[in-house]
Every structure is written in C-alpha cells, then in structure tokens.
Amino acid sequence: MDAERIDSSSDMRVAEPAHEPALPAMPVWFDELDTGLSMQAHFAVSGNLRDLYPAHEDGGIAFRTFEQMVWRIAEAKGFAALCIYDSDAGLRVHPECPDRIVTRLMGAGVEVGAFAETPEAFAKLHRTLTSLQDLPLVLIVDYAPALFGGDMALMSQALVEADKTARQVMLGDALDRDPPRLPSPTLWLVERPGDLPAWFVAGNDALRELSVELPNLEDRYAYARTLVGHFTDGETLDGAELASFLEQFALEAEGMKLAGMKSVARIAERHGLASAEITEAIRSHRLGTRRNPWKSPVMRSRMMRAREILTRRIKGQHHAIDKTLDILMRSIVGLSGAQTGSRYNRPRGVMFFVGPTGVGKTELAKAVTELLFGDENACHRFDMSEFMEENSINRLIGAPPGYPGHERGGELVNAMHKRPFSVVLFDEVEKAHPRVLDAFLQILDEGRLTDSRGSTAYFSEALIIFTSNIGLIGKNHTQNMGMNILPSDDFAELEAKLIDAVRQHFRNELNRPELMNRIGQNVIAFEFIGGTVAAEIFSAIVGRVLDVVRAEHGVEIEIEPQAMDDLRSLCMADWFEGGRGIANRIETHFINPLSREIFRHQPRERMTIVSAKEADSTTTLECRL
Numbered sequence: 001m002d003a004e005r006i007d008s009s010s011d012m013r014v015a016e017p018a019h020e021p022a023l024p025a026m027p028v029w030f031d032e033l034d035t036g037l038s039m040q041a042h043f044a045v046s047g048n049l050r051d052l053y054p055a056h057e058d059g060g061i062a063f064r065t066f067e068q069m070v071w072r073i074a075e076a077k078g079f080a081a082l083c084i085y086d087s088d089a090g091l092r093v094h095p096e097c098p099d100r101i102v103t104r105l106m107g108a109g110v111e112v113g114a115f116a117e118t119p120e121a122f123a124k125l126h127r128t129l130t131s132l133q134d135l136p137l138v139l140i141v142d143y144a145p146a147l148f149g150g151d152m153a154l155m156s157q158a159l160v161e162a163d164k165t166a167r168q169v170m171l172g173d174a175l176d177r178d179p180p181r182l183p184s185p186t187l188w189l190v191e192r193p194g195d196l197p198a199w200f201v202a203g204n205d206a207l208r209e210l211s212v213e214l215p216n217l218e219d220r221y222a223y224a225r226t227l228v229g230h231f232t233d234g235e236t237l238d239g240a241e242l243a244s245f246l247e248q249f250a251l252e253a254e255g256m257k258l259a260g261m262k263s264v265a266r267i268a269e270r271h272g273l274a275s276a277e278i279t280e281a282i283r284s285h286r287l288g289t290r291r292n293p294w295k296s297p298v299m300r301s302r303m304m305r306a307r308e309i310l311t312r313r314i315k316g317q318h319h320a321i322d323k324t325l326d327i328l329m330r331s332i333v334g335l336s337g338a339q340t341g342s343r344y345n346r347p348r349g350v351m352f353f354v355g356p357t358g359v360g361k362t363e364l365a366k367a368v369t370e371l372l373f374g375d376e377n378a379c380h381r382f383d384m385s386e387f388m389e390e391n392s393i394n395r396l397i398g399a400p401p402g403y404p405g406h407e408r409g410g411e412l413v414n415a416m417h418k419r420p421f422s423v424v425l426f427d428e429v430e431k432a433h434p435r436v437l438d439a440f441l442q443i444l445d446e447g448r449l450t451d452s453r454g455s456t457a458y459f460s461e462a463l464i465i466f467t468s469n470i471g472l473i474g475k476n477h478t479q480n481m482g483m484n485i486l487p488s489d490d491f492a493e494l495e496a497k498l499i500d501a502v503r504q505h506f507r508n509e510l511n512r513p514e515l516m517n518r519i520g521q522n523v524i525a526f527e528f529i530g531g532t533v534a535a536e537i538f539s540a541i542v543g544r545v546l547d548v549v550r551a552e553h554g555v556e557i558e559i560e561p562q563a564m565d566d567l568r569s570l571c572m573a574d575w576f577e578g579g580r581g582i583a584n585r586i587e588t589h590f591i592n593p594l595s596r597e598i599f600r601h602q603p604r605e606r607m608t609i610v611s612a613k614e615a616d617s618t619t620t621l622e623c624r625l
Helices: 028-036 066-077 100-107 119-130 144-150 152-171 217-225 239-252 258-271 275-287 297-304 306-313 318-332 361-373 390-397 411-418 434-446 491-509 513-519 531-553 561-571 578-601
Strands: 013-015 042-047 053-057 060-064 081-086 090-093 137-141 186-189 207-212 349-354 379-383 422-427 448-450 456-458 462-468 523-525 556-559 606-615 618-624
Touching (some): 028 207, 042 152, 053 066, 060 066, 066 137, 090 100, 119 152, 144 152, 217 239, 217 258, 258 275, 297 318, 306 318, 318 361, 361 379, 379 411, 390 448, 411 422, 411 456, 434 513, 556 561, 561 606, 561 618, 578 618
Parallel strands (some): 042 186, 081 137, 137 186, 349 462, 349 523, 422 462
Antiparallel strands (some): 013 060, 053 060, 448 456, 606 618
C-alpha cells in the first residue's frame, strides 16, 4: 500500500476559498488511531483501506494513502519508523522514513525485503521489530489473512507469539522510564473484522478494532475539485458552474471510493466528456460499459409500438398496460425519481403488479422485458416462495464468511453483474420472509446492493417489478366466500381495494411502511378476466400449440367447429383461475390427447379433429386422417 500504488493526484492540495464550504473533517478512524497509537499493542483495521484520505496541510487539504496517513500520526507521536510487511513483498520501510532506519534494522539482524514463511520465522521478525529499545516503530501487517497461504491454524500460532511479545512490553517498565519508551504497535489489515480469529479479537484489551469508512459527501466534494481538469470544459467553468459540477459529482459518487472518482475522471478524459456528462462517466465506471440501451433509438422506436406489442400477449388488462406504459416512458426519458432529487442512483423504474391469480402479471413482466431489450432472458426472475425462511436472504446476498457457498456470492448481485441492463422480477413477493424484503429498501432507495463478499451491484439501469396476490382474500371469511375482490367489481372499486390491501399489508402486517413509501404510486392493479377475454386467451394458446406441432412434426392440424366448441366447454368451464387455469386445462383436455393421437398416427401431414369427449377423467379426441 505504498504511495506509488495511487495516482500522483494524491499529492494535490486544495486551498480553502472564502466562499467554499469548510475543509472536511479528518476521518473518524484517523482520530481513533491518533488516540490509541501510544497505548494499544494491536489494531485490527478493516474497511476502506486502499483509498485516498483527506489530510489538512499548509492551510489546505491534501489526499494521502493509508500508509501516508499512518506515518503522519506516528511521526507526530514520536515514533521513529513505519514498517510494512506482507507475504508478497516481504518487509519494507515507508519511503518517508529517514535513511538511517534501514541501517538500524540491519544492525538488529533484520533485512528489508525479508520474508517469514513459517509462524516461527514471523514471530521472530515481529518480536525483533517491536522490541527494539531505541527504535519505537509502527508495524503494518498488510493482507494479514493471507499470511502462510491463508492457513488459519498457522495464523493463530503466529498471533499467539505476537500477542505474547506485545504484552511483555505493555506489562514491563518501558512506560515508567524517563522518557517512557513507546510500545511498538501492530496494525493488522483485514477485509473484515471476522478475518482474524475470535479469540484474538474478542475481549483483548491490548487490541482495538478500527473501521475505515467510505468517504463522506464533504470528502467527495473536496476531491472532485482536484479532478475538474480531466473534463473537456473543466478549466473554463465559472464559479456557479464549478460549484454545481462539484456538488453533482459528489452526490452521484455516493458509496464510491475517492480512487473510484479518479477512475471516473480518467474515463471522462479518455472519451472527451464534458462536465455536463458526469452522470454518463459515473455510469460507465460502475457498469463497465458506455453502452446504454435506454438511450437506444431502437428502444424508442419499439416504444412507439409498445401498446400493440404488449396487448398481443396480455389480454383484458388495458388499465394495467396504460399505467405500465406511463412508467416505462418515464424510465426511458430518465425522469424516474426526478421529484425526489435522487434520480441518479435509483432504479430506472419500479412497478408493483397486484391482482387475482392467472391474469397476466408475470406475463406482462416478461412482455415488458421483451419490449425493452428484445430478449426475455434479460429478465432476472426470483420466485419469492423460495425465500420464505429468514436465512434464505443468504441466497440473494451470499452466505456469511466461513459458511458454505460464501465464495459464490449472492444470486441477485451476480445476476446484476452479468446483466445490469435488465428487468428484475420478484414474483409473489408477499411470500418472502420480511428480512428478505429489507434488502429491497437499499435497492429502491440507493440503487445498489452489496453481497457478503463486499461486491456491489448497481440497479440504476434496471427496471424492478414485483408481483403479488395481496388483497385477493378478505379478512371476513363468511362473506363472498372470503373474497375481498369480486369479478363483479368495477375497475375503480377493485383498484381501490387492492391498493388499500397492499398498504395495509406493508404497514400493519409487515411493519415496513418505508417499503411502501419507496413503491409510491406505482401499484398497478389487474382485474379479473371476463368471458370474452377468456375466449381470446383460449384461442391464443390453442393457436400456439398448433404452431408448435406444425414446426416440430410437420403436421397440419385442423379443428372442426364442433371440436372447438367441445374444447371451449372443457377448458373454459371455470375461468375464475385466470389464464393460467385455462392453460392448465388446455394441457389436460387438448395437448395430452393430441400427443397420443400424433404418436398413434405418425407419420401424417394432416389431421382433422372432429370432436373432444371426456369420460372417466380422460379426454379423447376423435380424429379424421
């Protein structure tokens, strides 16, 4: 983690103009380390370790690496050196330390570049470094969990010896001397606190845990000033334009490291982007591509025919399609979230489909995917009935460290990495455990989700669709067969009942009104299908079956009017279950007997179905060849 690993912009300083906000405060971890460095033997340091951090220097602000920040504290506290050890580069001395340090270490039998390949060798190296009487130093052990190839047993052996050495110094008379000899603390750098053995961390009064947080808004604002020159018009921005750019950059870089902001600036410079295109630069950095299907002329052209495309697949839901199209148009022109001021990171759009079963909610989600991206495979579908247990959240965001499957990460995060421009469908969301729903808050509010490995997926280019049967069943089971909504309800009455049921479910049953607030007015009600619509669905499904038979077997099937009437009677006797119920009965009363006839009479180029009769729960087709 030496300074050379970070761009030279780490040396850039920003003075504090009179009209600008005050310099950002020093990071919290900096103050904690400053307080404890002279008292603690060990620090377990995790979090945002490989970044830049603001430091007040010469009346302005400079951005320094972690090692530079530690050396700044150590030097001010009277420590003579900062040494860094990792299993890849061995031992080295921070380049800002005096040259005499290397000579002094060699005199103690320690060579720069030395490796400790066994716990015994590491313990000896650690003991020598931290016990030098005339050379108080700070030792950083970088990538600590990777010592000895990640073998935790060997790591524990080394930690035992390191802890013994530290306690001997802490319990000795070094601090009582005049002047007192500072203990030489060790900073163990880890990805997460759990990477060190629990026995070493928990209850260890010689150890302090430090978490290095991501840069806050003030840090990002100050650092953005050093990056203005990477944009084509950066040098010409006047005061108001510059302030607006810095604020937008800082806001849109929420959750990003300062090193990530530097990468954004490089993208802008490489592609000749102006300050007004900062959103595109950030999106390119996060998603790894400049391609943006939402701005594609092909997508806009298809949206001109959107109603035709959707009604071809979805029957009898013109109210739902109308509201869906409004949200889609808002998503394509980039106005989702415009009323809240947080449109940059939130998903492109959110829809909550609610209504009776089998009326086209899931089918409309798939049709929307095909409309937008030309491919239903761009729909990431999650059946929420598989997430009913509390620990099922691990499937979405990954198993915790140490548990089976941790290295695979979360299914949802992995899916978004694979296809960030997509539709994410959470089917039958009311069946999910409430803890699973909590993950949706971060997605809807911040447009991102981080899995157990620390990998972050962004949803800013995704359309989120929930489906639900909430509100179908009422609380009074003695009236209307327990139904809350009825086929006889007009649409306004049905919509009001369903939306109220959704609100009551999130507010009173789940105690998560904040999730309902994120969904907002995007609840889309579906109505029962009527007899006319049921007939359209029946004809469409039968037509698809005949097309498949023609394509797969080369057989032309003709259905005479009497046979078609027979099939309608069998398949549409009860259309209360919606299109799915009709499809299931078509499978029973048409596809199954048709399969038997094809097997029996193949090869034939033509077949005419004369009638369809059911007897003893079996349907038979009378065919003429």
